[in-house]
Amino acid sequence: MSNKNNKICTRQEDYSQWYQDIIEAADLAEYGPVKGTMVIKPYGYAIWENIQKILDQKIKKTGHKNMYFPLLIPKSFLTKEASHVAGFAKECAVVTHYRLKSNDKGEIVVDEKAKLEEELIIRPTSETIINSVFSKWVSSWRDLPILINQWANVVRWEMRTRPFLRTSEFLWQEGHTAHATNKEAEKEARKMLKVYKDFVEKYLAMAVVAGEKSESEKFAGADRTYTIEAIMQDGKALQSATSHNLGQNFAKAFDIKYYDQNNAFQYVWQTSWGMSTRIIGGLIMTHSDDKGLVLPPNIAPIKVVVIPILKNKEDNTEVLNFVNKVKANLRGVGNFEIDERDNVTPGAKFNEWEKKGVPIRIEVGLRDIENNSVIMVRRDNSDKQSVGLKDLAKTVKENLKDIQDSLYKKAVDFRLKRTKIVDTWEEFVTEIENNNFVLAHWSGDKEDEEKIKAKTNATIRCLPFDQKKESGICVFSKKPSKQRVLFAKAY
Amino acid sequence: MSNKNNKICTRQEDYSQWYQDIIEAADLAEYGPVKGTMVIKPYGYAIWENIQKILDQKIKKTGHKNMYFPLLIPKSFLTKEASHVAGFAKECAVVTHYRLKSNDKGEIVVDEKAKLEEELIIRPTSETIINSVFSKWVSSWRDLPILINQWANVVRWEMRTRPFLRTSEFLWQEGHTAHATNKEAEKEARKMLKVYKDFVEKYLAMAVVAGEKSESEKFAGADRTYTIEAIMQDGKALQSATSHNLGQNFAKAFDIKYYDQNNAFQYVWQTSWGMSTRIIGGLIMTHSDDKGLVLPPNIAPIKVVVIPILKNKEDNTEVLNFVNKVKANLRGVGNFEIDERDNVTPGAKFNEWEKKGVPIRIEVGLRDIENNSVIMVRRDNSDKQSVGLKDLAKTVKENLKDIQDSLYKKAVDFRLKRTKIVDTWEEFVTEIENNNFVLAHWSGDKEDEEKIKAKTNATIRCLPFDQKKESGICVFSKKPSKQRVLFAKAY
Incomplete structure (x- = not known):
């Protein structure tokens, strides 16, 4: 992200640079001071907040409750499930000490006296710590199912990183459940994949293929992994969310047993499932074009931007008064913003909001006042039309819906074509x-x-x-x- | 939290044990597997989610935007502000390695080849990493103010811990701002303390004293620290939120400068402010009694619980049908729950929901059907009255408001008295x-x-x-x- 002029290179020129340019031009994120980390900036974080809000409702509606488990996992926990440790040990951040001190030279150094007896791992995923806790909660069939979720940060040490797509630390939700039967666990794992699929299709307008992972691609510790795979504009796949039937692997490793209705001792059957900030990378690469980011209205933090065309002080008052009328006529269309900055030209503003992927731009100039209308421009296809103030809310709403539908259709068509x-x-x-x-x-x-x-x-x-x-x-x-x-x- | 019978010891007997018993009986949290850590259980986390939702709106309404900065801070950052490192170095979790491996004996050990060149600290607070980033964002007065906030987990190594009140890892929001003048920074620091004060008074019904910290009690790196201090039932104070005027201390340490309108180079003036999961400890200790948790309606995850008095199968159908009518008449009162479990006695249910601090309990028995009424019981004062179905929503709403007001008044009176x-x-x-x-x-x-x-x-x-x-x-x-x-x- 070294592109200081906010120029966006074309997809054809350099797809990878284009992706980075989009992120910088839209001001979504930047690299953090530690290699592989990312600072998610307000506009990028607002997209994540929208994702959280909608997905959280869906997770709760399917009977799950949120809770919070600790960040730090004892090393021994990670090693209890054999294939799990094989999958995650290579990318762990390890906490070994709990104090710094000043040395003789006045430098701040690690205090060797504060060495932990057992190293702690920053969670790369929480199956081990959560199941160590579940084992205390379950004793009878009446305690089942356990249906929980957490929104959290996780760390997986990565050598080659890219904003959103692959970063050492990322944000996600991870669902974890325990059931009395394999059948129930299987149903749950598939149900949550469906929740993800519906969400990315309906809100992110992404076209995905749902299916099962092969043996070698499945989650470390799962019996079966289900996935939704999206196609990016360069034809590469992006794993967009996964849901795992964990079978009894963790139940056996962490001794999670219950008495069934016949008083027999049984191991529970489990699932886990997650979607992360990675999906924002997929969202960017699905819809954006050479002019910048393109956002589907259902997830866009700002659905409409109103830009007064300001020229000289006398006219400006008139325009700004008219903008207030426009504002009143936008009620109910969703979150909109009015860009009244007086030190930026209208052209520069058009450009800026285009790069930010705001679905609809409304231009308000002196001439529009005479007609009691505004100019409405769509981000997805650059269509431009004059809209009477009276019809504004209705027209904007129709167009937002149409943009959402068109972007989804375009994504589906692209996937089919490719x-x-x-x-x-x-x-x-x-x-x-x-x-x-x-x-x-x-x-x-x-x-x-x-x-x-x-x-x-x-x-x-x-x-x-x-x-x-x-x-x-x-x-x-x-x-x-x-x-x-x-x-x-x-x- | 070893109290297996969910018996609550009285405040007089052992205040500290009472606090732990309340948490266990209401199922708010339990200790995590690593010393000093805490698992926040669904009911406790639902309180935190309510706090987040309300406070987040207030933070946004005062012009701040959310974003996300990395968890891991280079050690050198921490040392840049002298008093800051003195305050935090003693309680740091230090990441020294980024990989595990199998040794000759097949044990999983830290891979010494994967030693970090510079150790990383898990953020105890984010001033240093945030200001290292701000320094890249600020060049002109037009870039100011910067008003941001993040919801995050932080780690401060603690030897003596207590659920919510003091845990090695806790959840919080931390606001960070940069301004052109000291006056603006001072105004911001005081404004945000006011936001906290209003929030804890109005929603958590806690009575706090707002003021300035003394030199020795202020935040490590601040010019001035403002605080709200609540009184607990044992007469001890709980620092409930703080807001800091950081002056130019971090600006100088991280070289955050801007050109002012006269083209002179200036350091920015800054603030930071935070409220954490600690406040849940304060909430518990302000209102709860020897029967269990007491929650103010404005923050309670469940405002009303309806308990059908079920006796024999024949009558049960009639009662459950009537409960559906009750349900229809509770629309608009807020989140309520109906406890239809058939394996728990009504008495046990009363007890359980009392321990969970639900503000209003509604009992529905056979006799009530005849009168087309229900029995309403308040958690705060045990008042019991019969309420006609027609007046139910209105009466419940009035009582919820009265409970909120009474709890606040009681807290204020207690503070004055003590x-x-x-x-x-x-x-x-x-x-x-x-x-x-x-x-x-x-x-x-x-x-x-x-x-x-x-x-x-x-x-x-x-x-x-x-x-x-x-x-x-x-x-x-x-x-x-x-x-x-x-x-x-x-x-």
Whole structure:
């Protein structure tokens, strides 16, 4: 994010630079002082707050309650579930001391006397600490299900980072549940994936493919991982949210048992599921264009910006008075902003709000006063029309809805256009090289999956739910296959 | 929190145990697996969510925007402001490594190859990291003021901890601002203290004394610290929120300068202010009684609980049908809950909701159906009355308002009753020993302050704003004094 002039490079020129430029030009975030960390600035954070507000309601409506578990996890907890530690040990921030002191030279150094007996890990995810607590809560079938969620920060040490998409610290919600039966846990894991899918489609206007992860791509400690995978404008996939059926893996590791109605001792069945600030990266890359950020109205912090065209002091009063009328006529359309700054030209303002992706811009000039109307400009397609004051709220609302629908339709169309069904290895390699989503037969063999990845960089994004079962032969190994799976390069 | 039967010990018996019992009986929180940490359970977290929702609106209404700064602070940042590091270095969680690995014995250990070049501190507060970022944002007077806030977790290593009141990790909001003049910063610091005072009085029904901290009690790095101090039922003070005028201390340490309108280079003037989950401890200790938690309606997650008196299956249907009518008549009173569990007796339910401090209980039995009425019981004073269904919403609303007002009045009365004006050292010692708030003359001498503390355990809670200036002689040293200050023992 070194682009000081807020110039945005085109997607074609340099897609990765374009992404960074969008973030800087819209003032969403900047790098923090520690490598891999990010400062989420007010406009970026307002998007996250909107995501939180809507998703939190949906999580509560499905019966979950929020609570808060500690940030620091004893190292021994992490090691209790074997595949979990294998997945997370490599990217842990480790707390070893609890005090600083001045040394002889007056420098501030770590106080070696304040060394912890057992190191603490900053949570990379909270299954271990939460399940250590659940084990105390569960004794009878009457204690089940436990349905909880927390909004929290987590840390996973990353070497190659990118704002929102991959940062050492990120914000998320993590749901954690315990059930009496596998069937209930399975239902829960799928239900929450559906909640995510509905949310990203309806609010973020993103087009995603829902499905199950392959054995090697699933969460460290899960029996099954479900995912929604979105396509970015460069054709790469972004894992947008995941939901895990944890089976009894953590229950056995943390000894979470209950007496069932027949007085038999049983381990609980569990799920966990999460969506993070990463989704903002997906939101940016789904809709934005070479002029800057584009935001769907249902998630935009500012839905409409009103810009008075101010020229000389005499006229300005008249314009600003008219703006007050415009304001009154915008009631009910959602959050809007009036940009009355007198040290910025109208053109610069248009540009600025365009970069911020505000769905609708309203221009108010002297000529408009005569007609008792304003000029309305859409961010998504640059359509410009004159709207009478009387019809303003209605027209704005209709257009906000239309922008939302159009952005979603565009995303779906793009996904369909860039999803290729292939049957030969040559086609597969070509379509992956062309950065497409590829539906191809795969034998289910882990080694084939690894070889495909090594050769093409493509991973199995998911075994899509809506892919019909059909027998075929693996595009790579020619072994028999039961269904096509979704391959793509991924973020 | 070892009280398995949910029996609550009386305040007189053991005040400290009473506090812990209240928390366990109301199911607000429990200790986490790492010493000094706390798991905030759903009912406790729902109180925090209500606090967040209301306070967040007030913070935004006063012009502040939310954003998010990283959790981890480079050690060198902490050392830039001299008094700040002196105040916080002793209680830091220090991250020294970023990876774990398996050793020869198959144990998971810290990977010594993954040692950080510079240690990172988990934020105990964010002045240093935020100001390192502000320094990049400010160049002209047009960039000011900067008015931001974040909701976050912070860690301060504590040896003696108590749920909510003092925990190694706690949740809070921290506001951080930068201004062109000292006058503006001073206005901001006082304004935000007023926001806190209004909030705790109006929503938490706590009676607080607002004032300025003495030199030795102020925030490490501030020019002046303002505070609101609440009195607990044991007569001890709880610092409930603070607001700091940071002067130019951090501006100079982090080189935050701007060109003013005369093109002169100036350091900015700053404030910071915070309220934390600690306030929940204060809320508990202000209102609760020997039967359990008492919550003011304006902050209670559940305002009314409806308990059907279920006896035999035949009658139950009739009662439950009537409960549906009750439900319809409770519309608009706020969040209510109906406890239809069939495996818990009505008496046990009464007891349980009493412990949870729900302001109003409504009992619905067979006899009530005949009269088309219900029994309404207030948590604060146990008043019991029969209310006709037609008047239910109105009566409940009136009573909720009356409970809120009564709790606040009771808190104010208690504070007044327990505030003693003393003029001699003997009186001072006695009234502090009796656990009172004491208003006494103090010379302003730091050494006297220290000696008083050493002898009586009392600290200067604040120099109250509303204390009239009057000359006198210091209660301890007999040196001349300009005003009385507030002394008390404190949490």
